[in-house]
Amino acid sequence: MALIITDDCINCDVCEPECPNNAISQGEEIYVIDPDLCTECVGHYDEPQCQQVCPVDCIPLDPAHVESKDELMDKYKIITGEA
Incomplete structure (x- = not known):
């Protein structure tokens, strides 16, 4: 699943980088x-980094993108040119 940012976002700017x-x-x-573009950090990290740094816990799984x-991993390979 891709992730989604909910309306609880406070625009703190920590997730984007x-x-x-x-x-x-x-x-x-x-x-x-x-x-x-979201791979939940599969291929890069063991856990989604945006979720790890979000201070208000507003980045759940997106049920619309299962x-x-x-x-x-296939998407990661395409994005990084490893496919």
């Missing part, structure tokens, strides 16, 4: 995650 895939960007009101670990 932690994303190894550049999937996080400033939206109109809060930060947003591009599901096409993906297995294998699918996330």
Whole structure:
């Protein structure tokens, strides 16, 4: 699954630089995650780094973008050019 940032986001700016895939960007009101680039840090780290640094715990799994670990790894390989 990709991750999503909820309306609880306080725009603290700590998640964006932690994303190894550049999937996080400033939206109109809060930060947003591009599901096409989010791999939950699979291929980079054992856990999603944005979730680790978020002070308000507002980055859950996105039920609208369900993906297995294998699918996330395939996406990682495409994004990084290893495919």
